[in-house]
Amino acid sequence: MELRAEITRQEGNEITLKLYDPLEVKTLLNSQYRGKYWAVVDTYEQDKITDDQRKHIYALFKDYEEYTGVPLDAVEAKFKYDFMVEQNMDELPSLARNNMSLKAASEFISYLVTYCIQNDIPFRKQQFYLTTDTSIMLYAMLMKRICWSCGKRNAEIAHVEAVGMGRDRKSIDHTQHHFMSLCSDCHKRQHQMGIESFMQTEHIKPIKLKYEELKQIGVM
Template structure:
């Protein structure tokens, strides 16, 4: 469910930040040749993952339990604790992480678990209660997994791909490169509304998040197979 990449982990302390630069002090010394090799292997770009030691928020906990209730009803367990155990076990196994508690886990673990639950529900077409959809509306995972499973990020009906930036006349949307473009999954009705009221007003209204297409996402989506609304310009 959750895709992972091989990474080299270097731990350090954040010393200084500006609008364009981060100064990080490694917690263990690094030789100059190690840094040069790291940059070479990464093609000149290095990905930073910032550890957030804060604990799960009330809002995150509310999202988790709302989706777990929906999953419990869909499976017919009618045993919320069993359903929670099953989903946590699958989540921990997929990431290879230790067991955690929704009462005091770290905020990043909670975020990943929310993403996992959204993906699980969309993959299995598990309906959300209205209050659940209200709680998670605007989550990035709704757009990402909505693209993957072709469900509208707003209402979960069958989705077209919608470009956040204008594609422009003369471009073949089935053969053009989508790398670097931002897209989102919208049903025909919401896609038409996007064009009617304008992209800025639309995204502010629904808090929908665009997904930047990289090579992995382009391959995952098989973009040439998407149905793209004919009125999109």
């Protein structure tokens, strides 16, 4: 069991810890050996996986478990293995504190979010974007026509730059435009608020698409 703690005092080879997680008596008794209680102290490094990242990863595991019925430990094993293969890693990634870098954790979350979007796994909460590569997530949502704001399916593909009244859309070079996917209600709200205010409020940044991608979603 890992416990968060702060080193509040150090004298020679003795330290005093302030625990931020509860220490159960049963856990303490299990660590007894020859009348003493043992622990391993691993100092925190700032460029390592954060508690928020770990929470989001396990929340995504839970989303998959609830939708598919696959046991949580099997879900974790599956995604760790798949991520290891995709990243060409030599061993399974560890989610233990100090064993995964901040960058790798962000990439793992991006991988999980993208997988869930592409395979129609519903999210219980949308806050995962706070610890992931937002552009990757938004691209996957746009290609699946999921509303960037509320998560509804069958969203509309919205131009950010005004196409203009009376213009022939077939003559427009859509590869030079930015897009986002919004349901009809959120699209109306975007027009009411104005594009800049809407993007700041929703923490989104519209993206450009290549010709083949535009064909795939029916814009061209």
